[in-house]
Amino acid sequence: MEFNLFSTAAALIAAAALTWLVLRFFFGEQKAASGAMDASGKRQTATITVKGGYSPAVVSMRAGTPITLTFDRQETGECTSHVVFGDLGLDAMLPGNAVTDVELPALPTGEYPFACGMNMVHGLLKVEGNASAGTDKLHPLTASAEAPMVDSAEAERREAAERTKEITSLTRLVAIGTVLTLPVFIVTMLHMANPMLVPHWMVNPWLQAILITPVMFYCGHPIHAVGFPALAHRSPDMNSLVSLGTSAAYLYSLVTCVAPQVFPEGSREPYFESVGVVITLVLVGRLLETKAREGTGKAVQSLIKLRPRNAHKLNAASPENVEWLNPANFTDMDIDTIAVGDLLVVKNGERVPTDGIIVAGNASIDESMITGESKPVTKTTGAAVTGATVLLKGDLVMQATQVGANTVLSQIAAMVARAQATKAPVQQLADRIARYFVPAVMVIAIWTFAIWIALGPAPQLAHALITAVSVLIIACPCALGLATPLSVTVSLGLGATNGVLVTSAKALEQARRIGTVVFDKTGTITRGVVDATADWNKPSYEQDTVKEGSPEAIAALRARGIRTVMLSGDKAEVAGRIAREVGIDTVICEVKPDGKAYWIAKLQRERDENTATSGSSRAPHDLIAMVGDGINDAPALAQADLGIAIGTGTDVAMQSADVTLMSGDLRGVIRTINLSNATMRNIRENLGWAFGYNIIGIPIAAGVLYPFTGWLLSPMIAGLAMALSSVCLVLNANRLHAANISGGTTTDITGSAAATTTANTIEPTVIVDDRTSLNHVTDQSNNPTNKENTMDMGMHMHHNAPADGETATDPVCGMTVAVNDDAITREYEGKSYYFCGEHCATNFAKAPQIFLS
DSSP states (O other), X not given: OOOOHHHHHHHHHHHHHHHHHHHHHHHSOOOOEEOEEOTTSSOEEEEEXXXXXXXXXXXXXXXXXXXXXXXXXXXXXSTTSEEEEGGGTEEEEOOTTEEEEXXXXXXXXXXXXXXXXXXXXXXXXXEESOOOTTTTTOOGGGGGGGSOOOOHHHHHHHHHHHHHHHHHXXXXXXXXXXXXXXXXXXXXXXXXXXXXXXXXXXXXXXXXXXXXXXXXXXXXXXXXXXXXXXXXXXXXXXXXXXXXHHHHHHHHHHHHHHOGGGSOTXXXXXXXXXXXXXXXXXXXXXXXXXXXXXXXXXXXXXXXHTSOSEEEEESSSOSTTSOTTSGGGEEEEEGGGOOTTOEEEEOTTOBOOSEEXXXXXXXXXXXXXXXXXXXXXXXXXXXXXOTTOEEEEEEEEEEEEEOGGGXXXXXXXXXXXXXXXXXXXXXXXXXXXXHHHHHHHHHHHHHHHHHHHHHOOSSHHHHHHHHHHHHHHHOOHHHHHXXXXXXXXXXXXXXXXXXXXXXXXXXXXXXXGEEEEEEEIIIIIBOOOOOTTSBTTBOXXXXXXXXXXXXXXXXXHHHTTOEEEEEOSSOHHHHHHHHHHHTOSEEEESOOTTOHHHHHHHHHHHHHHHHHHHTSOOOSSOEEEEEEOSGGGHHHHHHSSEEEEEXXXXXXXXXXXXXXXXXXXXXXXXXHHHHHHHHHHHHHHHHHHHHHHHHHHHHHHHTTTHHHHOOOOOHHHHHHHHHHHHHHHHHHHHGGGGOOTTTTSSTTOOHHHHHHHHHHTOOOEEEEOOOSOSSOOXXXXXXXXXXXXXXXHHHHHHHTOOOTTSEEEOTTTOOEEEOSTTOEEEEETTEEEEESSHHHHHHHHHOHHHHHO
């Protein structure tokens, strides 16, 4: 090829100019649209159109005033069917071609990004100005608490209906695209192999244009309707790349039909077959992906579907003196019409219709679908029952106490949905790359075209078009966006069906790094049964028995090299006996009720000091987890790196925790760690595939192998690879459904007796908490003599507004901190609170009402 300096320089200069324009367009500052006050003057509102992106993509609101964001979704499909506020733990479903209001509370000043459920379309909520004293330090995680409760079963039904509709539409488009594209593709391939195999009229470009034009504009409409608006909204996605690539190939082919003389000799062949094949394959990939994504949430879906559709309502005000098993005395009703207080008859073999209390009869109930434990539970009058559980034996009358969105089943589904809305730390790298990915691919395509035009062999234009289009089509930003959320979605559902409720993706990621587990004794390791001889106002637990599964769980933790610690208010001999019975490494006894958070903080400081002394980075398994069930465990659960609450305990404890074990069996701690390990392994596989596919595929599409092999990647092959890339991620994430997270819960020790025998051979280290005051405050006049509640001490000191140079009590860990200009503080309801470090301050901000209650 003759080298032409002028054409080469022109091509490179044009590429540089286009690169500058692309970067300026996508990364230039976007003007925010300001919200407006509604008629009441008490709430800010803004409307966001959802069509190939969010418009406006940046919304500005004032701090301190509740917010309503109205999402007007003018499209269908999986991508934008949800809007996720990761920082707020909020995931709202957006039905297709409908308007949905998302309610947010008054938020503090800051930026709150939101994205579609597939993490490809992004927007930003900016909250500016000064808020009132009660809201300026509100932690974002409390935002979701003010959202109206939604019946998860109904939301799941709507989502399933929309997904079914999309599958039907995609199937029709794939069929039409295949019928129109296949003749063009077959004829073109035969003609390339041997021109004598097909008549000349069959390769007429006008005939190909007639067949492929409907594929481009009708079958490709779902792609272009999202791709081009996404470009205009400065949030390009995979659809944008496909739209650009197929449009370039289609226009080039159309010009070869109308005015072939515009192009040089050797560059006058149309590429209609590539356009049709690429669009059809993209639709096939989307169809397969949509079907595969049905399985990612099937664990929670299966829970919701367990709910019976009908219930038997007793026709009497009381079951007394009534033959309540007689069908004449009850009426069948739809489950959605049940009201709190209704008396319901549940017969042998039936599912409990809703949450309630047994008022007559008794039964053996299978609660495995809620707790993950297969052993039936016998319940009688006065016992609580949970909706969707099964009566294996017996009959009963129950009084409904919770219905609809307030039932345990709906709350589990809602908790999983909120957790799915959060982001794992490992996703941050993929998110940062995804933001720049599509513009970077466009820049690569520009330079690929320019280099082939300037320096490539003849026919330069044809080679430049093929390589540039292949680069645009083969790139798969969806793979980067889906790698983590898909695995998290499946894992959270898997945990829920095994009685492990994880509240955030971060907790799910971190559980595998647990190096120390601190257990509360009463009600956690033991059954929490008060001694029969104890006074009613001074309970004791010296005869308390160990829970089933506790020795096995602790033995399994020890086998993994995880340190176990037990906190107890009992005397050394009682606490030591329990510790020996279950195999605990270290027992801290005679702990004041408010001292548990102190010991968690102390263990954390010792770990950090050891790390600093050694000069090495923190160990991969160094997190400290706390397992507890009571109100006085709440501060310790929040202080710990990972708080694990017992589901049979108090609501306050569960609100403070990162994980809830529904059954109360400590083997759930092992399940949590196993779930985390399986999830992170799956995420690493997905990220490896996503990065590897794009890192290898894009250079090949650009033609780096041509100098060595003389081979260029066809846009059709690029389209097939891109279509299958996301499908592979979905299928790999679905493999988690088969993960055995119960493995290793007995460390290969057969039976409880063997585990107990092993535990009894371990002599624990016993530490007596002999501190006379948890706060070490010199002025005892401000320190209540009753140390049962550190929160009271903290509140008393804060009410007195300590001056500079005095001391205050950290309301989280109970430590004394100096009051000065360098003190770490947080404001809440107009008062200043002081903390020993950022860790305590952050935990306080999550739920201040817990630490101050």
